[in-house]
Amino acid sequence: MGDFWLAALGLMLVLEGIMPFLLPAAWKDTLRKVVQFQDGQIRFIGLTLMLGGLLLIFWVK
Numbered sequence: 001m002g003d004f005w006l007a008a009l010g011l012m013l014v015l016e017g018i019m020p021f022l023l024p025a026a027w028k029d030t031l032r033k034v035v036q037f038q039d040g041q042i043r044f045i046g047l048t049l050m051l052g053g054l055l056l057i058f059w060v061k
Contacts, residue, residue, distance in 0.1 A: 020027045034042070 037045075
């Protein structure tokens with residue numbers, strides 16, 4: 001089971017690294033815009049991403 005979680009973490013890091021590697025200027029511009037969001041907006045985005053990830057995990061299982 002531990003190998004599964006390490007593989008999932010590795011895949012997440014690869015996916016997170018694609019945008020700054022391929023389009024660094026667009027990535028920096030996006031981060032500048034996100035910094036201007038209200039805390040509630042950022043929390044909502046985070047919650048939505050977490051729930052989407054959980055649904056995807058349960059769907060794949």
